[in-house]
Amino acid sequence: xxxxxxxxxxxxxxxxxxxxxxxxxxxxxxxxxxxxxxxxxxxxxxxxxxxxxxxxxxxxxxxxxxxxxxxxxxxxxxxxxxxxxxxxxxxxxxxxxxxxxxxxxxxxxxxxxxxxxxxxxxxxxxxxxxxxxxxxxxxxxxxxxxxxxxxxxxxxxxxxxxxxxxxxxxxxxxxxxxxxxxxxxxxxxxxxxxxxxxxxxxxxxxxxxxxxxxxxxxxxxxxxxxxxxxxxxxxxxxxxxxxxxxxxxxxxxxxxxxxxxxxxxxxxxxxxxxxxxxxxxxxxxxxxxxxxxxxxxxxxxxxxxxxxxxxxxxxxxxxxxxxxxxxxxxxxxxxxxxxxxxxxxxxxxxxxxxxxxxxxxxxxxxxxxxxxxxxxxxxxxxxxxxxxxxxxxxxxxxxxxxxxxxxxxxxxxxxxxxxxxxxxxxxxxxxxxxxxxxxxxxxxxxxxxxxx
Amino acid sequence: xxxxxxxxxxxxxxxxxxxxxxxxxxxxxxxxxxxxxxxxxxxxxxxxxxxxxxxxxxxxxxxxxxxxxxxxxxxxxxxxxxxxxxxxxxxxxxxxxxxxxxxxxxxxxxxxxxxxxxxxxxxxxxxxxxxxxxxxxxxxxxxxxxxxxxxxxxxxxxxxxxxxxxxxxxxxxxxxxx
Numbered sequence: 001x002x003x004x005x006x007x008x009x010x011x012x013x014x015x016x017x018x019x020x021x022x023x024x025x026x027x028x029x030x031x032x033x034x035x036x037x038x039x040x041x042x043x044x045x046x047x048x049x050x051x052x053x054x055x056x057x058x059x060x061x062x063x064x065x066x067x068x069x070x071x072x073x074x075x076x077x078x079x080x081x082x083x084x085x086x087x088x089x090x091x092x093x094x095x096x097x098x099x100x101x102x103x104x105x106x107x108x109x110x111x112x113x114x115x116x117x118x119x120x121x122x123x124x125x126x127x128x129x130x131x132x133x134x135x136x137x138x139x140x141x142x143x144x145x146x147x148x149x150x151x152x153x154x155x156x157x158x159x160x161x162x163x164x165x166x167x168x169x170x171x172x173x174x175x176x177x178x179x180x181x182x183x184x185x186x187x188x189x190x191x192x193x194x195x196x197x198x199x200x201x202x203x204x205x206x207x208x209x210x211x212x213x214x215x216x217x218x219x220x221x222x223x224x225x226x227x228x229x230x231x232x233x234x235x236x237x238x239x240x241x242x243x244x245x246x247x248x249x250x251x252x253x254x255x256x257x258x259x260x261x262x263x264x265x266x267x268x269x270x271x272x273x274x275x276x277x278x279x280x281x282x283x284x285x286x287x288x289x290x291x292x293x294x295x296x297x298x299x300x301x302x303x304x305x306x307x308x309x310x311x312x313x314x315x316x317x318x319x320x321x322x323x324x325x326x327x328x329x330x331x332x333x334x335x336x337x338x339x340x341x342x343x344x345x346x347x348x349x350x351x352x353x354x355x356x357x358x359x360x361x362x363x364x365x366x367x368x369x370x371x372x373x374x375x376x377x378x379x380x381x382x383x384x385x386x387x388x389x390x391x392x393x394x395x396x397x398x399x400x401x402x403x404x405x406x407x408x409x410x411x412x413x414x415x416x417x418x419x420x421x422x423x424x425x426x427x428x429x430x431x432x433x434x435x436x437x438x439x440x441x442x443x444x445x446x447x448x449x450x451x452x
Numbered sequence: 453x454x455x456x457x458x459x460x461x462x463x464x465x466x467x468x469x470x471x472x473x474x475x476x477x478x479x480x481x482x483x484x485x486x487x488x489x490x491x492x493x494x495x496x497x498x499x500x501x502x503x504x505x506x507x508x509x510x511x512x513x514x515x516x517x518x519x520x521x522x523x524x525x526x527x528x529x530x531x532x533x534x535x536x537x538x539x540x541x542x543x544x545x546x547x548x549x550x551x552x553x554x555x556x557x558x559x560x561x562x563x564x565x566x567x568x569x570x571x572x573x574x575x576x577x578x579x580x581x582x583x584x585x586x587x588x589x590x591x592x593x594x595x596x597x598x599x600x601x602x603x604x605x606x607x608x609x610x611x612x613x614x615x616x617x618x619x620x621x622x623x624x625x626x627x628x629x630x
Contacts, residue, residue: 169562
């Protein structure tokens, strides 16, 4: 039976580690092809629904005044949140010198990058005339007006652009030594392709010193960045005076929810990949255990926010706030979304207190799916409930998504899966360089690994 | 490092010992190829600290300053908009974009600075011509001595490297016999 505490199973030599794990996707079986085709099909649906939206307009969505923001904004908030756990693992845990982050680092960073791609689609389409997106950028034009930079919606543009760019640079920087390893262990065309993308990395100590510092600097930048991004996303809501949105607890509440949902998505990805690619030696039960603990911790922060929000509404004495939090959300037409949120995000994660649950990969997988659902439902609930009860009861209405809304959401799930699976199939998804480094620091040169 | 001598070892410990020996003998232009970055190796080679943090800092400062300037000029000077009598110069509303731009510029400067500092991308390098050098990214540890080093003398340096019990000593770069 495997050792539950180890970060690396057995004592593989550097050579074994490199050859087995540098591109583990190359050994993938038929499940990968099934997954790729399924995701490609859903991506096709995404392309069609984007084309339909752009050609016809966003009247094809379920958004009707008073509900101007529906699925699209909820999806945006959810997707961008998923990315945050990846940055947490790659940047914050790097600064905290947690060696266990190494093995799941690349999976988490890829998840971030591809989740941001999905997130970015929604505000772009929501513009209605997406081809005028450059109006959001301050460039000297004959219109002689500027974007309104005191609005959180323009801050969002800056936050998402910066987040996507920094995530990409960070991801690529870490990838370079592993691409060089792939180049040096492959032959033929694969070797040439990897050689180009490794950019001539040769493992020089002088270069490595710069690499480590560059990664540290980017981690230092990404840490406040990741907090700022979901803070700004929450400002989209909190800066307005809508009951249920206008709350100072929103920034920390959104950041905690984002990292919570991201850890759940990391588990959703890591559990099957670990099994299907045979990564049990580098992604051990210890990793799953630690991920589960972080999920539990962030779930508790989210639960605390769920309690504080209605309490503040009650304390404020404001009629509309109390109506929203104490009547509409728990008992209104969307009550099932509210109670599903509480069940999935507060009740379900409590199972993670049990060691036996944290050590059963497929139970963790099932829980992570429920949490993903819960967090998505929470975003929909937050976005929709506050709008469907306007200040004037004559304006009250109920929001229902159209088939285009649903197709867009399913499409982004497919596109995310497609990008992830292509990365898993072709790129060094396990950061072998970092694992070799970790191994050397934890287990210094022993007789077992010298020689070849 | 365009040409010089290399010595190949089977463990990081042996590389570190050899690097220290050569440092003690007065060699300064040394480098190493290792499968993964190692502080121990960098210390043995007495490599200078990377100055990239200054690049990051400068990038972030320039980005932040430019962003604030742009926000101030567009919102306060060129097209002021009176919304409900709010202040003409709402600096708190400029904080998020100033911060985001500082991070963006700092990050891009770090990334570009890293490549400039390393002299990459460089798809061909004399070292890639050495047979079996691929293993330096798997499980071999290679010490490099630059031919430009003032103490470098082909036969003497080779003899000194031989004393450190490497798997092999070889030369790389143009104009050097194997």
